[in-house]
Amino acid sequence: MRVALFVTCLVDMMRPSIGFATIRLLEAAGCEVVVPETQTCCGQPAFNSGDRASAALLAKKVVAEFEGYDYVVAPSGSCADQIRNEYPGLLSDEPDWHRRAVALSPRVYELTDFLANVARLEILPGDFRGSVTYHDSCAGLRSLGIRRQPRDLLARMPGVELREMPGAEECCGFGGTFSVKFGEISAAIAEKKCANAATTGADAIVGGDLGCLLNIEGKLRRMGDETTRVLHVAEILAGDE
């Protein structure tokens, strides 16, 4: 099956290794991975800030670039949710685009959801050793139902010990543009997330959305925690190259 990777703009800029880890996982699952060259951003910043026109512009671009593949996989719950669940409504005024967005929608997956439920990857290439605690990102959890998938995958890795934190399903305070409009409130929410994670004593905080991870890592370091690692689930599952 031909799978198109939607890298996401954050991974493109901030942590390309998550993109490569995603490719390794998809290939380990037997997929032919294609990375459409012209891809950029799914348009969430504009969509969530009320700039519908800009969001629609980018939505059409993504639909056109990605509709030709069997599946589209993103290492992000919020970007996958945007394409899968928001594009059809966003393009509802333009019947042709709406139809194309609807046709693309069910083929768009968040990475762990795809690995666990579609590709059914049994043996994971990663060799991480240590304890981890999993932060459920909001869009993935509440809009795509991603909860068991990453945990089931992590459970297949003999070196990984999963320790659940209290309030794992609570928002970390990132919220996209919220984090730069209301920095103080955002950081205060992140502080609670870090405190919850710290109660587990885990070596690493792991999640499926880079925005949340940057928020959590930034708060941890500012609080003086230099040792807890903050990793994308793809990095753990795929291991080093």
Added chain:
Amino acid sequence: MQIRSMFFKANASAALANPVLQGNMRTSKGKFVDKRRTAITDFEQEGGDFEASRDAAAALRNLVLKDLDLWLEKFETVATARGATVLWAKDGEEICRHVVDIGRRHSVKKAVKSKSMLSEEAGLNQALEASGIAPVETDLGEYILQINNNEPPSHIIAPVLHKGLDEVADLFEKVHKTPRKTEIPELTREAREVLRSHFLDADMGISGGNFLVAETGSVALVTNEGNGRMVTTLPRVHVVVTGIEKVIPTLEDLSLLLRVLIRSATGQTISNYVSLLTGVKQPDEHDGPEHLYFILVDNGRADLVASEFQDMLRCIRCGACMNHCPVYQAIGGHAYGWVYPGPMGSVLTPLYMGLDKAIDLPQAATLCNQCGVVCPVKIPLPELLRKLREKQVEKNLRPLMERLALKGWAWVASKPKLYALGTWFGVRYLNWLAGGKDRIHVLGVAPEWTLGRDFPAPEGKTFRELYAASKR
């Protein structure tokens, strides 16, 4: 009530630095969230299906809103036949005018009140005082706020959530001129003693209304302190002030809504008191008011009917959305600056008071949807907040720089070559800022980010570059 939502950011900062508030938020969150969860688990263990109840409750509220005028007419007809007078109020001012008129007509000197958010919308206490009628709040929380200079509530069902015990103890000592008490039961007893005489000599009782039942012309009140019963039965005159959206068709519907409301609000299976009040005192009855008035209030509600924001009118004021909101939990209710805080307040305040009066509120949410998944009537709160953001953009109410930044980003992202160039530079700029470290302490392009946390440095090259290189 005066709107102060324009000071949201400053007030939120102050709230974050207030240790009493922060402590109270921590304990209350545990209580509300855990109790709700337990109540729902119990309900399901007894064979109930809470999800199905939420669906049914949402459907019922939609059904009413579709023909709101007809249900209100029906309520008016039946309530009038039972001896009540139904009055309509366009806004807060008209609420005050009606209540003052009623007071004058019946020579009222003192009015006891049970909790009513509409009374907050209208600033009713101040209006009553100005016309020589003494209002006395009898809900313990509201009473504390009243004797503290009519301070506004910070939560729709727990109005003094923000207050520390010490503060209340000081306040009682000062106002009641009694020796200082420090235990909650003692303070409660003291308030009861003070309030008892007020109940006995008040000529008018003013209450809110959780629901108006059209088939019987009744008002349903959900309370935990029992003060609502006294307010509505002891005085000669009873005035119910509530929103026009509170009407429901039948008693059967009431039982459905109580099932989801109370579990979502306090996590009880049923509140200590549920009163159903119908008509005036009959010749063979011993208690109840001789005169019963309903003041049914619009104050912005009618405009929402059949609009893209109609879903908001389903709200049954349980408070679950704020109890589960990370932003409300961080800053409490006062920062929101008007009667209703949290997610529901961030939708209602701009709609009722004007989009331009509450610019920050629709933006002050992470859109995490912790509210939407607990709302007993399934209001899609994040979606409504996002729609309000769209309205702000349409009306050019957002700062120019923000609009340019978003448009600019979308424009660049729509041109892959330009985007590649922009991100190439962007990543190198961030790396330069990090100066060889793994983090940035002060981020000039987004200064808010680094107020309270660092910004992790990028790895160094874009995925696009590295991937192209690997293919070569």
